[in-house]
Every structure is written in C-alpha cells, then in structure tokens.
Amino acid sequence: MTVRRVPIWPRASLALGLAWAGLAGLAGCQGESPDVPTSSSPQPRLGGAITVGTVEEFGPLDPTVASTRAAAELLPHFCESLYVEDDEGEIVPRLATKEPQVGSRQDDVTWVEIELRTDARFADGTPFDAHAVKATLDRYLSFPGSPRADALAGVAEVRVMEDDVVALLLPGPSRGGEDGLAARLTGWAGAVLSPAQVAAAGDQPIPRPVCVAPFQIDRLESNGSVVLARDPSYYGANQVSLDELVYRFYDNAEQRDQALIEGEVDLAVHLLPHDLDLIGQSPGVETSRAPGRELLDLTVNLTDPGSALASSGELRRAFLAAISRDGLDRAVYSGQFAPACSFVPPRSPAATERTKTCLSDDLALAQDLVGASGWTPPIRLSLTVAQTPDQIQVGQVIKQLVAGAGFDLELVEVTPLELASRSRAGDFTVLLRSYDQSDDPAEIFRQLYLAGGTANWGGLDDPVLASLAEPLSQASDARHQGRVLDQAVDRLNELAVGLTLVWIDRLWAQRDDIAGLQFTPSGGAVLTGAVRLG
Numbered sequence: 001m002t003v004r005r006v007p008i009w010p011r012a013s014l015a016l017g018l019a020w021a022g023l024a025g026l027a028g029c030q031g032e033s034p035d036v037p038t039s040s041s042p043q044p045r046l047g048g049a050i051t052v053g054t055v056e057e058f059g060p061l062d063p064t065v066a067s068t069r070a071a072a073e074l075l076p077h078f079c080e081s082l083y084v085e086d087d088e089g090e091i092v093p094r095l096a097t098k099e100p101q102v103g104s105r106q107d108d109v110t111w112v113e114i115e116l117r118t119d120a121r122f123a124d125g126t127p128f129d130a131h132a133v134k135a136t137l138d139r140y141l142s143f144p145g146s147p148r149a150d151a152l153a154g155v156a157e158v159r160v161m162e163d164d165v166v167a168l169l170l171p172g173p174s175r176g177g178e179d180g181l182a183a184r185l186t187g188w189a190g191a192v193l194s195p196a197q198v199a200a201a202g203d204q205p206i207p208r209p210v211c212v213a214p215f216q217i218d219r220l221e222s223n224g225s226v227v228l229a230r231d232p233s234y235y236g237a238n239q240v241s242l243d244e245l246v247y248r249f250y251d252n253a254e255q256r257d258q259a260l261i262e263g264e265v266d267l268a269v270h271l272l273p274h275d276l277d278l279i280g281q282s283p284g285v286e287t288s289r290a291p292g293r294e295l296l297d298l299t300v301n302l303t304d305p306g307s308a309l310a311s312s313g314e315l316r317r318a319f320l321a322a323i324s325r326d327g328l329d330r331a332v333y334s335g336q337f338a339p340a341c342s343f344v345p346p347r348s349p350a351a352t353e354r355t356k357t358c359l360s361d362d363l364a365l366a367q368d369l370v371g372a373s374g375w376t377p378p379i380r381l382s383l384t385v386a387q388t389p390d391q392i393q394v395g396q397v398i399k400q401l402v403a404g405a406g407f408d409l410e411l412v413e414v415t416p417l418e419l420a421s422r423s424r425a426g427d428f429t430v431l432l433r434s435y436d437q438s439d440d441p442a443e444i445f446r447q448l449y450l451a452g453g454t455a456n457w458g459g460l461d462d463p464v465l466a467s468l469a470e471p472l473s474q475a476s477d478a479r480h481q482g483r484v485l486d487q488a489v490d491r492l493n494e495l496a497v498g499l500t501l502v503w504i505d506r507l508w509a510q511r512d513d514i515a516g517l518q519f520t521p522s523g524g525a526v527l528t529g530a531v532r533l534g
Contacts, residue, residue: 043533044241044515044516044531044532044533045241045531045532045533046241046531047241047242047243048242048243048244048532049242049243049244049245049246050242050244050245050246050266050267050514050527050530050532051245051246051247051248051264051265051266051267052073052245052246052247052248052265052266052267052268052269052525052527053248053250053256053257053259053260053264053265053267053268053269054070054073054247054248054249054250054256054268054269054270055249055250055251055252055253055256055270055388056068056069056070056249056270056388056416057070057224057249057415057416057417058070058071058074058224058226058247058249059071059416059417059420060205060207061074061078061206061207061208061209061217061226062193062201062205062206062207062209063075063079063140063148063188063189063191063193063209064139064140064143064146064148064193064205064206065143065145065146065147065205066188067147067420068416068417068420069270069294069435069436070247070270072187072188072436072524073247073269073524073525074226074228074247075187075188075191076213076520076524076526076528077213077214077215077228077245077526077527077528078209078211078213078215078216078217078228079191079192079193079209079211079212079213080094080095080191080192080211080212080213081094081095081185081186081187081188081189081190081191081192082094082095082096082114082116082133082182082185082186082190082192083096083182083183083185083186083190084186085186085520089439091182091183091186093182095116095117095120095128095133095190095192095212096114096115096116096117096182096185097115097116097117098114098115099182100112100113100114100168100181100182101113101114101115103161103167109169109170109171110169110170110171111159111167111168111169111170112167112168112170112181113161113165113166113167114133114165114166114167114168114185115164115165116128116129116130116133116164116165116166117164117235118163118164119235120212120234120235121212121233121235122194122196122210122211122212123194123210123211123212123213123216123231123233123234124194124196124197124210125233126194126195126196126210128192128212129163129164130160130161130162130163130164130165130166131160131163131195132192132193132194132195133158133166133192134158134159134160134166135193135195135198135199136191136192136193136195136198137152137155137158137166137168138158139193139198140152140189141155141158143203144203145424147188147454148188148189150447150452150453150454151184151188151189151454152184152189154170154171155168155169155170156169156170156171157169168181180473183440183443191211192211192212193206193209193210193211194209194210194211196210197209197210207220208220212234212235213231213234214230214231214234214236214237214240214528215228215229215230215231215240215244215245216228216229216231218244223249224249225246225247225248225249226246226247227244227245227246227247228244228245228246228247229243229244230242230243230244239528239529240528240529241529241530241531242527242530242531245527248264248265252389253271253272253275253389254278256268257271257275257278257279257509258278260279260282260285260509260510260511261278261279261282261285263284263511265511266510266511266514267508267509267510267511267514267517267525267527268508268509268510269506269508269524269525270506270507270508271287271507271508271509272333272389272390272507273333273334273336273507274334275507275509276507276509279509284511284512284513285509285510285511285512286509286510286511286512287507287508287509288507288508288509288510289505289506289507289508290505290506290519291347291503291505291506292436292503292504292505292506293345293436293437293439293503294434294435294436294437294503294504294506295340295343295434295435295436295437295500295502295503295504296340296394296432296433296434296500296501296502296503296504297340297343297432297433297434297498297499297500297501298320298323298383298398298430298431298432298433298498298499298501299428299430299431299433299457299458299497299498300316300319300429300430300458300497300498301426301428301429301430301431301457301458301459302458302459302460302497303426303458303459304426304429307381307429308375308379308380308381309381309429309430312373312374312375313495313496314369314370314372314373315369315370315373315375315379316495316496316497317366317369317496318365318366318367318369318370318373318405318406318407319366319381319402319405319407319430319496320359320496320499321359321361321362321363321365321366321369321405322361322363322366322401322402322404322405322407323361323398323401323402323499323501324361324401325339325340325341325358325361325501325502326339327361327397327401328394328397328398328401328501328502329502331393331397332390332393332394332397333390333502333504336505337502337503337504337505338502338503338505339358339501339502339503340500340501340502340503341355341356341357341358341359341500342355342356342485342489342492342500343437343441343444343445343448343449343489343492343500344356344441344444344485344489345437345439345441345444345503346503347439348439348440348441348478349478350441350475350478350479350481350482350485351441351482351485352482352483352485352486354485354486354489354490355482355485355486355489359493361401363404363405366402366404366405367404367405367406369405370405370406370407377406377407377408378406378407378408379406379407379408380407380408380410381407381408381409381410381429381430382409382410382411382412382428382429382430383395383398383399383409383410383411383412383429383430383431383432384412384414384419384422384427384428384429384430384431384432385411385412385413385414385419385432386413386414386415386416386419386432386434387413387414387415387416388416391432391434392411392413394432394501395411395413395432396411398432399411409430412428419431419433423457424457426457426458426459428457431457431458433455433457434504435455441472441481441485442472442473442475442481445465445468445469445472445485445488446469446473448498449462449465449488449492449497450465450466450469451466458497458498460495460497460498462491462495464491465488465491465492468484468487468488468491471484472484472485472488506519506524508525513532513533514530514531514532514533515530515531515532515533516529516530516531517530518530
C-alpha cells in the first residue's frame, strides 16, 4: 500500500489534457514526482466509468436545499458555480469570467456586476446567460427555508444588465462588500440551474437538477446510488475522458472497503483511520490524506426551557470541562487528527495562540461546577448523533467522559438526513455535528454564533458576540482580525455554549489504475480529469 500526503489545496482547474504532460502535472499536484512514461508505461484510456464508494446518504441534490457532504462531492461534476477556489485557496471565475466589478456606487447603494461565459449551455439545451443566473439567485433568495439565502445575505436585488452581465444590488455596508461576494458565490450558492427547470419547479425541490457541468445526472437508483453521464454539450467536453461516474452507496464502511479491495469500487472517500486497517497491504490500492476543513463540535440548544444545560451556565461549563479532546481523538480516530480548540482554522492567517490553545479538561472542576449549580446528579440529557460508525462512537465516548461529572447522557441516533432536519428545527438538547467550514473565520463565526446564522442551530443570541461581527468582517488585516477573534473565543468560553472537538482530515483510497484525480480545498475528490490507465 502506498501512502501519500496531499497538499492543502491541490489544483482544481478543469484545464486537463489527456497527454502525459497533463497527467504528470496532476500527479505533481498530489505530491509525487511522476516517472517519465516509456513505451511500457500504462497508457490512459478514453471513455469508461469510474465508481466512487461512499457510506453517506446524498439527500436532495437541488443546490437550493442540498446540505450533505456526500451531495457536495457531486456538485462540481453536475453543477458548476460562478466561482471556485484554486490550488492556492484563491477565488477564481468558472461560469463568471472576471472578479465582481463595481458598476455604480452611491452613498448607501452599490451595484456589483459579474461578467459571464458566453460559450456555455445547460444540459437541457437552454442557453447559459444572465437571465439564468438571475432566475437561480432569485430562487435561492426566496425559497422557503433556503440555506443559500444566508450566503447571499445583503443581496437586495438581482438585475440583468446584458445577456452576459448580471448585477447584484448591495445596499449599505455588505458583509465583505464586493470583495467578498465572489467567495459567497462558490459552491452551492454560486451553482446555476437551468431556468427552464426553475420555472417548472416553482417552490418545490428539483430531484434531478440540470446545470452547466462536465456531467449530468443520468439516474437516481433505489439503493441510494447516483449515476452521472458525460454531457457532450459542455463547453470543456474535449477535456473530459470518462463517459460515466457512478457514486455507489454502501450501508457500512466494511462493505465499501471490501468492494475497493475486490475492484468493484475505484475510489473510496470519507475514510477514517481504522478503515486503513482493513485495506492494509491490499495489492493495487493506494491511500492518501489531506488536511480537511471538517469541524466536529457540540451544540447546546439554548431555546429548550426544560433543558438543564439551557438554563444553567455552570452546568454547561461542567459539561464541557468533563470532555477531553485528546482522549476523544485517541479513542475514535487513533490520535491522528488535530484537536479543534476553537472555530478558527489553525492554518488561517488570523489564527492566534489564543485561538489555537485548548481549554484543559478538568473533571474535578466539572464536579465542583455541578455541585455549585444546585442541580442534583444524575442530570439527564440527550445527545443527538448521526447513525454513522464514527459519530456513534464519538457519542459513546462523550457519554463515558461526562458521566464522571454527574451527567446521564442518552444517545439519540438518527440518519444523517434526519439529523439535518432536526438541527434546523432545533429538535435536540445537545447536538453532535460534523461539517465542512470555510477558511474565513469571519464567515464561520457569523454562521455558527450570530442570531440568524445558517448553522446557529442552538439559538445563540448574544449582544457581545453581535458587537464583534462588524469589526471582524471589516478588519483590515489578519493581525487585526486575530485580535477580534480572541475576544470572540473568550466570550464563547465564558458562555460555554459549545465545544469544538476535532478537525478531521480527509482520507481516501483508490485503485492504482486511476490517474488524474483532483481535490477541492476541503478535500473532496473531483474526477473531471480522471482517466483509467492500461
């Protein structure tokens, strides 16, 4: 088994040829120096299919409502965005052609114009233009409960200026201003749907979205698998070699890993360290890892009047003080992941010693705090977790850790899709959640800890934290931003409203006859330029 460590942001460009020079460049992005091909070297084959094995449910694929990590893996293949992140983490145009430009500005109103590609068509034959972008963004802004509306917060109106120019109205000081707009139009919020589909769907989710992309959704299978077929009308179709991508859903990791070993699966994603034990020294299999942006944390529901944790700050501090991040990492992840001492990614330029330093776990302190709270142990709580092996194990470890402080924790195991539904509805006491984050601490802070944030599922509404939002977004440099982040982390610790646990790296394994894999900044596999060898 060959183990490779991949750089943080391998290149995500679609400019991939099938010549060996192109394949060599891709291999170099994966941290290897490729051998010079000889007449006996395996040659790339055109066509065919690659099968990806996953143990995570996809849920809705409509970018308007999609929320799962598995669906995010599919996104760059069937629905391109206006902007993407490149290998340096910089935001670059994809369906747009330039960075957003200020068209006109008055004292309290700014029109930001975005120029668009003129060589693209949707998979249903509909032209891609500014009218299509407006239809999609209007849908995201108005769709009931749309998680995209938060990313587009501050956009008051979308207007067609020309067929290839769309303008967004930003009244007043907008979060990140025009400079931050491109970042918010990456991923789901920047994915553009066929306007014919948007008109037909109305206020209903779209089961099989049609977009501009290398592939289109061919079929959704009854077992939860998704099959994508190459779109010959794609503007970069001559750079796509595969005919088909198959995302096969497995009930558990053991089935998926065995399928990889036996060659039924070409790529296995979302591995955990213990998955590598099964893969072992299997011939023809390579494993790799990349630093991830996936944050595992606990959220306390502050809106539940009957909850002990919602009513007592001392109990919240006791609960958090009883949990050892290092112990959790060792028990579940073999000690291979980094503790998350705060919501600030350690590699962020704005990270400080304060944001990278964890509060010590202290069982004696936790016991004293419970005694001072006036509550009599055992204090019964429920922890809602996803029905995945690692999250169930995390929940079991937390249950054991907090028991010593007097908490009797009941695990409520639900499917990942039900977890997402319960999260948004506030139907939990304590929630274990795992999700990919932006590398922008200001964006994470706003989503997790400000009233109305898309991931503020615990109902936190604190005036001190709210007062830090503007200075954090308007900070002129990383050092200034770091000073505000220190205040935010101190306040969150004072309130004891949540606990960040672990930053989870991305691990994957692939058959060695696959070349040209790429990876998004968060570690998701992109197979647009992948080929089979031999």
